[in-house]
Amino acid sequence: MIKIHDLYFKPFLTATQISDAVDNLAYQVNRDLADKKPVFVGILNGSYMVMADLTRKFKHDCEVAFLRASSYEGTSSTGELVESLNVDVDLTGRTVVIVEDIVDTGLTVDMLSRKLLKHNPAALHIATLFLKPDVYNRELKIDYVGLNIENKFVVGYGMDYDNLGRNLPELYVQTQRMKNIVLFGPPGAGKGTQAERLKEKYGLVHISTGDVFRYNIKNGTELGTLAKSFMDKGNLVPDEVTIKMLSAEVEKTPDAAGFIFDGFPRTDAQAKALDELLASKDTEIAGMVALEVDDEVLVKRLLERGKASGRADDANEGVIRDRISVYYKQTAPLKDYYAAQDKYHGVDGVGGLDEITDRLSVEFDKL
Numbered sequence: 001m002i003k004i005h006d007l008y009f010k011p012f013l014t015a016t017q018i019s020d021a022v023d024n025l026a027y028q029v030n031r032d033l034a035d036k037k038p039v040f041v042g043i044l045n046g047s048y049m050v051m052a053d054l055t056r057k058f059k060h061d062c063e064v065a066f067l068r069a070s071s072y073e074g075t076s077s078t079g080e081l082v083e084s085l086n087v088d089v090d091l092t093g094r095t096v097v098i099v100e101d102i103v104d105t106g107l108t109v110d111m112l113s114r115k116l117l118k119h120n121p122a123a124l125h126i127a128t129l130f131l132k133p134d135v136y137n138r139e140l141k142i143d144y145v146g147l148n149i150e151n152k153f154v155v156g157y158g159m160d161y162d163n164l165g166r167n168l169p170e171l172y173v174q175t176q177r178m179k180n181i182v183l184f185g186p187p188g189a190g191k192g193t194q195a196e197r198l199k200e201k202y203g204l205v206h207i208s209t210g211d212v213f214r215y216n217i218k219n220g221t222e223l224g225t226l227a228k229s230f231m232d233k234g235n236l237v238p239d240e241v242t243i244k245m246l247s248a249e250v251e252k253t254p255d256a257a258g259f260i261f262d263g264f265p266r267t268d269a270q271a272k273a274l275d276e277l278l279a280s281k282d283t284e285i286a287g288m289v290a291l292e293v294d295d296e297v298l299v300k301r302l303l304e305r306g307k308a309s310g311r312a313d314d315a316n317e318g319v320i321r322d323r324i325s326v327y328y329k330q331t332a333p334l335k336d337y338y339a340a341q342d343k344y345h346g347v348d349g350v351g352g353l354d355e356i357t358d359r360l361s362v363e364f365d366k367l
């Protein structure tokens, strides 16, 4: 996810996918206009990239000219006006191709084509790299299209949001701000169970570091073997290892709407690393939502869970008490870290499952 001015954007098309769309456009133009010595007329500013790439792939003689149309609204093409029509090539009797980066309602290209027709070209064609067929509403035929795309606001590859983003080699689409939440609480507070429910409800990606470690143990990986030696004793896996693993998990879903972090961070160093990781993605932790449960309830719950799940670290009351004491020593102070930023929200973690989900949802809704 990237931030441009006040808006957030997520990856939409890779440079390779864009290049394929240009190839498609170039194929059609090469096929039809090989011996026409066309004049490609680009609409500034957006079309400069597609113009450069398209004409490089045009295998015959051609000329290139530009017109400027300025957009008066940041995120839509309504209100676009043609500012100047000074083409320094005589278009009379020529095959003219208007080259657009994107056509949505078609207002600009329609108006331009009317104006260019007054120069009496032999033929006038429209070529656009991207077309939004859902909103295009003109009679004018778009002769050549690189790729049809959905009606979303995109930036990159020549296209801007309020003048920024044109230089991005990939295409990005507008999205909501990420909602990244730390679901907090001692072992046995019910974080995993509630995270599974909340991820569905809010469309977030759930990352449980404990689950990732257990997955690695089950599959006999090097990481699993290392983690097991700490987990079996109820100790924390070293920060360096955990932070690296967490970063890799986050990278797996670059277009996530947000994450529920469950079991991470557990130390001061992890909290700082998480802040840095999210800052590098122009986002942050929206809040820490904590399940508050008394120790004796926790021990009882964990022993029950151990019987049902067979989890080694839940089966032994000594290990359970060690985990709770590690929690109070190393993890619980993180409450202050987030409270200092006004991001701590505590919730009563004792009650029915639905009841607790409702309590957590009240806090999630506010973030």
Ligand code: AMP
Pocket: 187, 209, 210, 211, 213, 230, 231, 232, 234, 235, 236, 237, 238, 242, 262, 263, 264, 265, 266, 270, 313, 323
């Ligand atoms: P959990 O499933 O969250 O209760 O985690 C089980 C065990 O995995 C913990 O007792 C730790 O040994 C290890 N673990 C999970 N998350 C972390 C973390 N963020 N930092 C260090 N160790 C962790």
